[in-house]
Amino acid sequence: MTFRAMISSISDGIYITDSQGDCLAHNEAFLRITGIPINILGRNVSTLIDDNLISDSATIEVIRSGQRTSKIIIYPSGCEALVTGNPVFDKDGKLINVVCEVRDLSELNTLKDELKRSKQLNKQYREILKNYGPAVSTEVVTVRDPKMQSMLDALPRIGDSDATVLINGESGVGKGLIASLIHEHSSRSTKGKFIKVDCSAIPSSLMESELFGYEGGAFTGAKREGKPGLLDQANHGTAFMDEIGELPLFLQVKLLSVLQDHKILRVGGTTPRSMDIRFVCATNRDLEKMVDEGTFRKDLYYRLNVIPVGIPPLRERKEDIFVLTLSFLDKFCKKYHRNLSFVPEAMDCLYEYSWPGNVRELENVVERLVVLSQTGLIEKADLPEKIRQASEVVVLTVPSSENNRKVIPLRAAVAATERQWIERAFQQNKQLGPTAQALGIDISTLLRKCKRLGIRRTATLAEMP
């Protein structure tokens, strides 16, 4: 790596002069932080003060004193920076260079503010949670949505009843989780197992023998002693038939007879065996439509649908996004020994996103964020792009008659208005301090808004006459 490449990669500004204060080198970050618009290579630092490009100089102080010196300097960009000048001596103790590090304090202050704000927010979130009434949260399940809460309330009764349950919901909404809780709430949990059968994962040619088992020599390649099926394992327990809509028609007949007679006939067998199984089935398909289309048996559908349980997609129970996010955050922070929180803006994005993969997708996203996060805060920029885009503000620049008529979400309208006024204030006041004052907010709030709304201060200043 060359020296130039090295100093370019540093995020603090670096500015190097000779012993007279003539600029020998600087990095990109120095120009970004200071906003000095001219080529300063070869220029003496005192001429920058004369031209009002800098208000003070650490370099001059180092040349005068021969000592390491720190100063707070405000640059044309409006940035307040901590500048530390370091003297470099040759072997005879003669000053040969001054190397200045320029650290943007406004960024540091913004980060500190963000951290403080997000700590406050976490506290607020927890207060809000209390006021809403307790979210139902156990080791495994967290809900806040009233529909979900009443479903959870009903679980002990559903568990007790021993009736067949049909759970309907999109992929990842928690059908498997609810099915296992039904088993846990029933007396079967002490007598038998919870066996999951994923009807979409077993090839239809193998499904009959997998489900019902087979007798010895039932078909070529069969074990001599035969094999019990998955349903045998669920005896005295619960069989969770996931994706029941994928069960081929010929097996639907066989399942119906198990439900009616409580007997199972193995492939190649002649004597049915008695079984005591509670069936909980799940689907993300419209079984009624399948019945109309003739791909699902009507009699089986009615036999399964004794207790229908519908789990809404996450986008229709947005209150749950918040509590689930916090609960997954807790879970993964414990697992990976991290201590993290979400900044409000990132939480907003999670709230706005439509979560097509439902709770499973949310869980995976939170785990990935916890694993990859390098700081104590999860920010909007850390989120996957599709989630960030979900909350992207509509930026209205010149209000056209079309825009005037169009109704846009209130958040977007507020953001657009804020953006226009901030840009206007920058144009009139040029410097960060006076701009913040004109808007009646402090500098760190202004910087945070610029960041959120994508207002580039240097561009705004450069565009000024």
Ligand SMILES: Nc1ncnc2c1ncn2[C@@H]1O[C@H](COP(=O)(O)OP(=O)(O)OP(=O)(O)O)[C@@H](O)[C@H]1O
């Ligand atoms: N309310 C909840 N609280 C905590 N975790 C949940 C909740 N709902 C779902 N999950 C978690 O989300 C993940 C997906 O849930 P689950 O597998 O039960 O969904 P599913 O609807 O059965 O999905 P599929 O249809 O794809 O099989 C699981 O890790 C589950 O523990």
